[in-house]
Amino acid sequence: MDTIKSQQVTFKVFRFNEETDYLPYYNTYTLDVTHEEVVLDILNRIKWDHDGSLSYRRSCRHGICGVCSIKANGKGILACKTRLFDLVETFGNEIILEPLSTKRAIKDLIIDKKDFWDKHAQVKPYLVSEIEEHPALEHLVSPHDAEKLLEADYCIQCGACHYSCPALAINEEFIGPAAFAAAYRFSADVRDDASIERLHVVNEEAQGVWDCVKCMECAEVCPKEVNPIEKITKLHNMVFEAGIAKNNVATRHAVGFAHSIQKHGLLDEGELVRYSEGNFGVMKHIPEAIAMFKNGKIVMPWNMPKSKNLDEIKKLIKSSSTVKF
Amino acid sequence: MEKLKYALYTGCTARESTPELLKSTMAIADKLGIELVLLDEASCCGASHLQDYDDFLSLVLNARNICYAEKLGLTMVTICNTCQLNTAMTKHRLDTNPELKAKVNAKLAEVGLEYKGTSEVTHFLYALIQDYGLEKLAARVQVPLSQFNIAPFYGCHNIRPSELQNLSNGGENPYTPTSLDDLIIACGGVNVDYEEKNKCCGFHAELQSPRTAAILTGNAIAGAMDANADWMVTPCPLCHLKLDVQNHGASKALGRDVHLPVLHMPQMVGLALGCTPTELGLNHHVTKVDFV
Numbered sequence: 001m002d003t004i005k006s007q008q009v010t011f012k013v014f015r016f017n018e019e020t021d022y023l024p025y026y027n028t029y030t031l032d033v034t035h036e037e038v039v040l041d042i043l044n045r046i047k048w049d050h051d052g053s054l055s056y057r058r059s060c061r062h063g064i065c066g067v068c069s070i071k072a073n074g075k076g077i078l079a080c081k082t083r084l085f086d087l088v089e090t091f092g093n094e095i096i097l098e099p100l101s102t103k104r105a106i107k108d109l110i111i112d113k114k115d116f117w118d119k120h121a122q123v124k125p126y127l128v129s130e131i132e133e134h135p136a137l138e139h140l141v142s143p144h145d146a147e148k149l150l151e152a153d154y155c156i157q158c159g160a161c162h163y164s165c166p167a168l169a170i171n172e173e174f175i176g177p178a179a180f181a182a183a184y185r186f187s188a189d190v191r192d193d194a195s196i197e198r199l200h201v202v203n204e205e206a207q208g209v210w211d212c213v214k215c216m217e218c219a220e221v222c223p224k225e226v227n228p229i230e231k232i233t234k235l236h237n238m239v240f241e242a243g244i245a246k247n248n249v250a251t252r253h254a255v256g257f258a259h260s261i262q263k264h265g266l267l268d269e270g271e272l273v274r275y276s277e278g279n280f281g282v283m284k285h286i287p288e289a290i291a292m293f294k295n296g297k298i299v300m301p302w303n304m305p306k307s308k309n310l311d312e313i314k315k316l317i318k319s320s321s322t323v324k325f
Numbered sequence: 326m327e328k329l330k331y332a333l334y335t336g337c338t339a340r341e342s343t344p345e346l347l348k349s350t351m352a353i354a355d356k357l358g359i360e361l362v363l364l365d366e367a368s369c370c371g372a373s374h375l376q377d378y379d380d381f382l383s384l385v386l387n388a389r390n391i392c393y394a395e396k397l398g399l400t401m402v403t404i405c406n407t408c409q410l411n412t413a414m415t416k417h418r419l420d421t422n423p424e425l426k427a428k429v430n431a432k433l434a435e436v437g438l439e440y441k442g443t444s445e446v447t448h449f450l451y452a453l454i455q456d457y458g459l460e461k462l463a464a465r466v467q468v469p470l471s472q473f474n475i476a477p478f479y480g481c482h483n484i485r486p487s488e489l490q491n492l493s494n495g496g497e498n499p500y501t502p503t504s505l506d507d508l509i510i511a512c513g514g515v516n517v518d519y520e521e522k523n524k525c526c527g528f529h530a531e532l533q534s535p536r537t538a539a540i541l542t543g544n545a546i547a548g549a550m551d552a553n554a555d556w557m558v559t560p561c562p563l564c565h566l567k568l569d570v571q572n573h574g575a576s577k578a579l580g581r582d583v584h585l586p587v588l589h590m591p592q593m594v595g596l597a598l599g600c601t602p603t604e605l606g607l608n609h610h611v612t613k614v615d616f617v
Contacts, residue, residue: 091500214529216486305340316386320432
């Protein structure tokens with residue numbers, strides 16, 4: 001048997017009671033931690049041995065129910081799945097335990113996840129299908145069709161990505177990575193009939209996929225390797241494939257790259273902004289364009305650099321394009 | 326040590342809106358005796374937007390770019406985080422999916438190219454640290470940056486997702502990245518720690534979600550200012566465009582004046598190696614570099 005290794009770790013734990021506290025505060029505990037312990041073990045030890053009033057959510061203890069998600073030193077984790085020694089290796093031996101969203105704290109590490117569930121509800125996270133009342137056969141899904149769901153089915157709604165998404169932290173309308181992954185999961189299901197309806201929801205400005213900042217935080221934080229941004233990209237693709245992409249700044253911004261590459265190989269930055277914004281919308285960029293021009297940051301159309309062997313690129317765009325706008 | 330030689334994928338910005346990035350990259354490569362062969366055949370990587378429209382086309386174009394580095398038998402270095410992400414992601418998808426690789430190669434064959442998967446793809450920052458070495462770099466410093474508090478701004482697409490990026494970035498942890506801090510120290514500077522150093526600058530949502538983008542930019546500059554930084558440094562020209570050019574919008578969105586000079590990673594190294602401001606293109610900045 002392996003010998004048990006241990007080390008001293010200081011925990012700063014977020015404390016707040018919505019009913020009695022005006023401001024949150026932190027309690028500090030220094031504990032000997034063994035290499036076998038996960039964060040949930042520490043929360044239990046603090047509650048059982050030091051302060052029975054500490055509140056947090058826990059249930060399955062097997063990384064499948066998704067309720068024990070919190071943040072450690074700003075990183076979203078499942079308390080039951082994250083080894084202390086791994087956290088110490090990353091962050092050193094002062095570990096700060098906080099709720100997923102300090103703004104939404106109700107009691108200590110427990111938050112009100114209403115916003116999270118509301119976003120889920122927005123994308124109808126269930127199969128929509130007309131079925132006979134007494135079907136004679138089950139609806140078989142071939143392995144090939146099942147693979148289309150990718151890892152979207154692994155999501156346990158822990159909220160780690162939702163509360164790590166910087167776009168969502170600023171823009172409350174944004175549907176966010178978890179609900180987008182759910183939208184993809186059901187829209188990619190061959191048994192589902194509401195795909196177009198969902199795509200319309202994720203295609204809306206402000207709330208939809210176009211407002212993703214592409215920071216990759218969701219892919220990084222997900223404890224179940226759902227890779228939400230990959231599903232967000234898929235939703236973008238599905239919007240174009242379904243022919244429901246609106247003609248707006250966001251869609252033109254994506255399509256504009258193909259136009260520019262076709263013409264120059266490289267991106268014509270100025271033309272991309274003009275094409276995306278339109279001749280009127282582009283006016284608001286004039287002050288920064290002047291500042292850039294003064295400092296030699298704007299290439300004039302007649303000086304636009306081109307890739308060598310541009311004919312290859314043109315040929316490939318012609319033969320490899322799979323979508324029309 | 327054998328002379329280091331790489332195929333340089335400049336990306337689009339280094340040839341247009343951030344000419345100072347290409348200038349300073351070439352200047353420090355020259356000083357350090359690193360040979361960079363320009364991949365003039367390369368196209369735009371699609372900047373994480375083309376794949377939203379046409380994923381397959383994005384794969385074909387990025388694979389074509391890598392082909393030219395393979396032809397030279399060289400590792401491809403990038404000087405833009407988003408180029409790095411798109412190129413590395415393409416490489417990873419093709420290297421792990423023979424069926425997809427065959428499909429892409431069927432298209433590339435039309436122009437007489439074949440993607441083999443023989444060239445590595447790495448950002449110049451990591452090539453400097455891993456191949457050239459920080460100790461060796463520190464030994465070449467002529468003008469230590471010791472009077473400056475320098476705030477590193479890592480840029481998302483060099484550090485996340487770590488599963489992909491760790492193939493080329495030496496195992497950098499996206500929650501506690503160290504490469505740029507280490508480079509600042511090697512240049513004799515004082516590295517500043519602040520919460521936003523590994524966060525998003527908002528660049529990719531700039532047109533469709535300007536408020537979100539402006540607040541993210543503002544938060545980054547404000548974080549560096551509040552940590553008492555004299556200036557910022559970044560390995561990504563897209564972050565640079567946001568931080569250097571867009572700080573008026575950011576100030577407006579934040580309700581406080583935020584501006585700091587922002588240097589490209591090779592400009593910082595160049596200053597320490599004794600390059601002149603002109604060699605480093607410091608005159609191209611919108612937020613003036615007033616300390617040189």
